[in-house]
Amino acid sequence: MTNVAIVMGGYSSEYQISLKSGNVVYQHLDQNNYRVFRVHILPEKWVYVNDSNEEFTINKNDFSVEVNGSKITFDVVFNAIHGTPGEDGLLQAYFELLGIPQTSCDYYQAALTFNKRDLLSVLKPYGIKTATSFYLNLGDPIDANQIIEKVGLPCFVKPNKSGSSFGISKVKTFEELLPAIENAYKEDNEIIIESFLDGTEVSVGVINFKGETKVLPMTEIVSENDFFDYEAKYLGKSQEITPARISDETRIKVEKAAKKAYEVLKMKGFSRSEFIIVNGEPHMLEMNTVPGMTAESILPQQAKAAGITLPELFGNAIELALKK
Numbered sequence: 156m157t158n159v160a161i162v163m164g165g166y167s168s169e170y171q172i173s174l175k176s177g178n179v180v181y182q183h184l185d186q187n188n189y190r191v192f193r194v195h196i197l198p199e200k201w202v203y204v205n206d207s208n209e210e211f212t213i214n215k216n217d218f219s220v221e222v223n224g225s226k227i228t229f230d231v232v233f234n235a236i237h238g239t240p241g242e243d244g245l246l247q248a249y250f251e252l253l254g255i256p257q258t259s260c261d262y263y264q265a266a267l268t269f270n271k272r273d274l275l276s277v278l279k280p281y282g283i284k285t286a287t288s289f290y291l292n293l294g295d296p297i298d299a300n301q302i303i304e305k306v307g308l309p310c311f312v313k314p315n316k317s318g319s320s321f322g323i324s325k326v327k328t329f330e331e332l333l334p335a336i337e338n339a340y341k342e343d344n345e346i347i348i349e350s351f352l353d354g355t356e357v358s359v360g361v362i363n364f365k366g367e368t369k370v371l372p373m374t375e376i377v378s379e380n381d382f383f384d385y386e387a388k389y390l391g392k393s394q395e396i397t398p399a400r401i402s403d404e405t406r407i408k409v410e411k412a413a414k415k416a417y418e419v420l421k422m423k424g425f426s427r428s429e430f431i432i433v434n435g436e437p438h439m440l441e442m443n444t445v446p447g448m449t450a451e452s453i454l455p456q457q458a459k460a461a462g463i464t465l466p467e468l469f470g471n472a473i474e475l476a477l478k479k
Contacts, residue, residue, distance in 0.1 A: 156190050159473060160203075160218070160229040162246065164195045167238030168321045168342070176448035177235035179455075183465035184233070189473065192220075192229070196236060196246070203227075218253055231476050232257040233469065234424075234445055242445040243269040243316065256479050258472040259424045260444050267420070268442045271315050272347050275439065281419050283412055284438045286349040286431075290315075291336065293344035299332050306350040312336055314343035325351070349440075354433035357399045359413040360446070360457040361426050364471055368417055370410045371457035375399035395453060397460045401432065409437040416442060423479070424472055427454050 161184075163177025164170045177193060184191050193204045194213060201213040203220045211220050219228045232250055234257050240246045241259070244266035250257045259265065268274050275285045289302050303310070312335040314322040322342030324335035339346045356378075360371035377394040399406070413428050416439065427446035430437040446454045448469075458468045 157188065157230045157473070157477070158227065159184065159189045159191050159231055159233055160194045161191060161233045161235055162194045162196050162241060163235045164197045165236040165238050165241050166198050169237040170197065172447060172449065173235055173237045173241070173445075176237070176452070179448050179450060179465070180233055180235055180469050184469050184473070185466050188470065192227070194220075196240070218250070218255060229255060231255065231473055233473060233476075234259040235448060237443075237445050237447065239269075242443070256476040258476045260420075260422050260426070264420050264422055265444055268426075268444050269316050270345075271313065271441050272345070274442060278416055278419065278439065281415060283416060284436055286311075286352050286438055286440070288350070289348040291346040291348065293340055297333065297336060299329060302332065302348055303329065306348055309351040311349045311351065312339050313347050313349065314339045315345035315347050316343050352431040352433050352438050354431045354438075355399070355401060356429065356431050357401070357409060357437075358395075358453045358457075359409060359428050359430060360454045361413050361417040361422070361428065362454075362458075362468075362471075363423060363475055364463070366475070368414055369461070370414050371454070372398040372460040373401075373406065373409060373413075374453050374457060375401070395456065397453075397456050405432055405435050405437075408435065412437045412439065423475070425454060 161177050161180050163173045165173050181191055181193050195202050195204055201215060202210040203213060204210055211222050213220050219226055232255055234241050236242060242265060244262035247262035247265050251262060272290055279285060287306050289305050309325055309327045312324045312326055322339045324338055326332050326335045336346060356376040358374045358376060362369055375396040409430055416428060417426055425446055426442055426444055428442040429440040448455060455465060
């Protein structure tokens with residue numbers, strides 16, 4: 156039987172959401188086909204956690220664990236870590252060096268997509284539209300007039316590398332800009348400031364399903380808050396409508412852009428991209444390569460709308476990783 160390690164946790168503000176995602180995967184992977192182990196990867200410890208919540212230390216030399224005198228190794232890793240080190244390429248590279256297949260994209264794609272600025276720069280030559288943006292690194296002089304002249308008001312200030320909308324602010328007035336920049340620097344030393352795109356926000360899941368690139372039914376995001384922030388994502392302050400209420404013509408354009416991004420980047424596994432549709436044209440905001448897998452999460456909702464059950468969704472990811 157195949158030994159599967161579900162890695163969850165991580166080193167970022169998103170670790171609790173990741174633990175939830177990992178547990179959902181644990182509950183839904185078919186235990187007739189797989190022997191499934193929950194592995195918590197946290198700054199202070201890497202441990203296998205059994206059903207009685209006992210912890211066994213992972214040996215980082217070969218990613219094995221000793222339980223009651225016998226050594227367990229893993230045939231494949233299901234990556235459920237949002238943020239670092241699971242979504243930025245560090246774990247992907249580690250597992251590649253150890254020769255252990257894992258379910259998410261390769262390390263270069265993970266590092267690239269985790270860096271919003273670099274991702275959008277790479278996709279632009281392929282005709283994928285984006286917001287107008289301004290970049291800042293910690294220590295750069297800040298000329299508020301110059302920034303607003305370029306991106307206009309309102310605008311969004313975001314950490315370049317962070318997830319779950321941590322550190323993002325919508326800036327409506329000149330006075331709000333500097334505090335928003337300070338706030339973003341708490342999450343990352345690089346910032347992206349983007350023009351406000353006034354349109355319909357959609358989240359688009361693209362996966363490799365049984366060897367084919369498949370665009371899932373997209374989700375329209377209608378946030379009660381100013382934008383799709385942490386509260387909107389996890390505390391029910393938004394409506395997520397799947398499939399999105401857009402015309403077939405627009406839907407086809409968004410699907411094309413999302414599929415193109417997935418294929419141009421040579422992605423594998425799961426991805427969920429955010430787009431804002433302005434006058435019928437999709438503009439890409441970002442791509443997540445380890446999207447949430449909790450019961451509330453968007454990608455599982457989309458899979459359900461496509462007629463794919465969670466055991467099928469997660470089992471497919473394992474099978475594709477094993478084939479690599």
